Amino acid sequence: MAQALAGPEIERLIQLLGRLPGLGPRSARRAVLHLMRKREELLVPLADAMRVAAERIVTCDNCGNLDTQSPCTICRDSRRDPSILVVVESVGDLWALERAGALRANYHVLGATLSPFDGVGPDELSLPKLVERATGGAVKEVILALNATVEGQTTAHYITDLLTEVGVKVTRLAHGVPVGGELDYLDEGTLSAALLSRTTIG
């Protein structure tokens, strides 16, 4: 009712913004008021940036990353180690690993993880392309960087079976205490894993 008084244009903007993750109806209204106050500095540039993104960003045919070109910047980057392929569920996970910056490798974005209860089977994942990339000869190791959830681990098992047939080495991320983490707040599974994978320091 309130938004209708400000016209359908604002109502529509609130409704669309409220569909973004992390923004409910209340914060969407606050965001719209902020946008109306910062019309030239934020609203117009944001509308333009969205338009540009909608027109120019594509999914990389090779790895599934988002970029303005396919193959993407990462796939074209010759300074990366071509023998390591890091398998992630989503582009967000790829970004997170790139921010960590520990490894300059190539990626493969699955697009989903196996979830029988949600009806997500192997056909929903970018698996044929992964097998093709892993069997090319250049790749020596596939690192499964999947979430430590039931779905992530189910997917890891499935991919391990696929790739051991191919003869490529398959590894997964280490389990352990998060850096900066307090033991008292960690679950028993994490603590057990951290104990079993303990490192000699002296």
Place this chain on the structure above:
Amino acid sequence: MAQALAGPEIERLIQLLGRLPGLGPRSARRAVLHLMRKREELLVPLADAMRVAAERIVTCDNCGNLDTQSPCTICRDSRRDPSILVVVESVGDLWALERAGALRANYHVLGATLSPFDGVGPDELSLPKLVERATGGAVKEVILALNATVEGQTTAHYITDLLTEVGVKVTRLAHGVPVGGELDYLDEGTLSAALLSRTTIG
């Protein structure tokens, strides 16, 4: 670094979205990934809605509300009580009162509240227009619906002084226990106000 790998277009979109209230860098990244997945259903419509809002939404010359026309829909609405003028700090407050729906009156948006420490003086507020509207003869009561903060109350005093000279009745919102509120969580000031303004019920 991560975003740069996905191209400056995505980086710019993340940076702009992160300037919205309620969205930090992490949630802006998640929002962008969501937008890229929902390109036709959300990203394109949102870009269009922002463009339309930037082009068509104006501030009402009469009351300060946002609308596609000036005077705005509320100011044009002849079913509203023209004898009551509700003074608010912001359009967000106007929307909140309209959602409450308790009163079909007219509004006046100040645009700010007095805050000497932040350098906000009377000149920053839409006060001449308020006095003009209050002295037209039609307005019998001005309700100050301002935040119960130091700035809101300072502004309320200032406006009361201005308008009593004019001879119009000035009221303010009641203080008391919020509906659904628990006494144990309320501050002493609110509890004192609620006690002093108690209502006879039997």
